[in-house]
Amino acid sequence: MNRVMEDVARDATQLPRQQRLALARFLLELDAAPSTEAVDNDWDAEIRDRVQAVQSGQAKALPYAEVLARIDQRFGP
Numbered sequence: 174m175n176r177v178m179e180d181v182a183r184d185a186t187q188l189p190r191q192q193r194l195a196l197a198r199f200l201l202e203l204d205a206a207p208s209t210e211a212v213d214n215d216w217d218a219e220i221r222d223r224v225q226a227v228q229s230g231q232a233k234a235l236p237y238a239e240v241l242a243r244i245d246q247r248f249g250p
Contacts, residue, residue, distance in 0.1 A: 174182070185196060207215075226232035235243075 185193060188196065206212075223232065227234050
């Protein structure tokens with residue numbers, strides 16, 4: 174552990190219990206996955222973009238049977 178980490182760890186151990194827990198929660202939330210609402214919003218935007226691309230002719234839809242055939246061809250039955 175480098176010097177800065179040692180100092181931070183030492184200082185953190187000297188905090189009152191509630192402050193240590195608040196610090197731990199803060200640090201865990203820094204690396205937490207995005208909230209479900211954020212993920213849902215991202216998916217909604219992706220779906221809208223794909224629908225718009227198909228409707229405008231920028232992308233073409235494939236028949237379901239062709240999609241399955243391509244999957245089987247690529248990954249096997």
